[in-house]
Amino acid sequence: MNKTKFLSIFLPLCLLPLLLAKLALHFGWFEGGTVSKGEWLSEEIFVLPALEAHEKVWRLAVVPAEQCKQQCEQALHTVQQLFIGLGRKQVQVQPVLLADGSAEAVLQQFPVFQRQTPAPADAVAIQNYIVIVDVQGLVLLRYPLPDADHAPADIARDIRTDLLKLMNYDRIRV
Structure with missing residues (x-):
């Protein structure tokens, strides 16, 4: 040839x-863009204070619309089970309840953060969701609260998958 x-x-x-x-x-x-299981937010929403330079913790926040009711309690239980299932990676995750002043933590190990006053106008986009918040306080992904349409085990599996990917590829403070 x-x-x-x-x-x-x-x-x-x-x-x-x-x-x-x-x-x-x-x-x-x-x-x-179909790799993640959660829904990426289109705008930047900072809901929690930024962490210190030595802290490297992702936060799973449950954001109820008002007071914590049965659906919110189910979401807190789901996040608690997910947190326990993380095993040795628990040191990199902190579950929190993001509520206004009238809400009380249903589970004692959940720190309660007060919502920022005044709340950001686009914070309505994360109400009634479980959200993943990075170390700077920025909401990245949101997941619906467990109900009849969304089984708690399915939501926990989706959150775990996305959270582990985010933790593996985190290069913020390395």
Whole structure:
């Protein structure tokens, strides 16, 4: 086989995957961004104070709309079970209840953080959700509170998957 014949076969074979990838992106055949189980927020919402430089803790916050009722209690129980299931990674996670002044912690080991006053206008986007908050106090992902449509075990599994990925790829204070 001579050099020209080799190049006439080799180049199209190299360019074909690139052309197919471009066509897939152009026509929308590829759906990107479906790796995480939770819903990413479109705006930045800071709900908790930033941590000190030596602390490297992710926070799982339950954000009830008003006082903690049965659905909120189920969410707190789900987060508690998820926290226990983290095992040795518990030192990197802190479960919290983000509530206004009238709410009380249902489970004693949950620290209660007061909502910022005045609350950010877009904080309504995280009410009645379980959220993952980074060390700077920024809400990253949100998950619906467990109810008839969303089983607690499924939500806990989704949160655990995303939280472990975030902790593995965290490079903020390394």
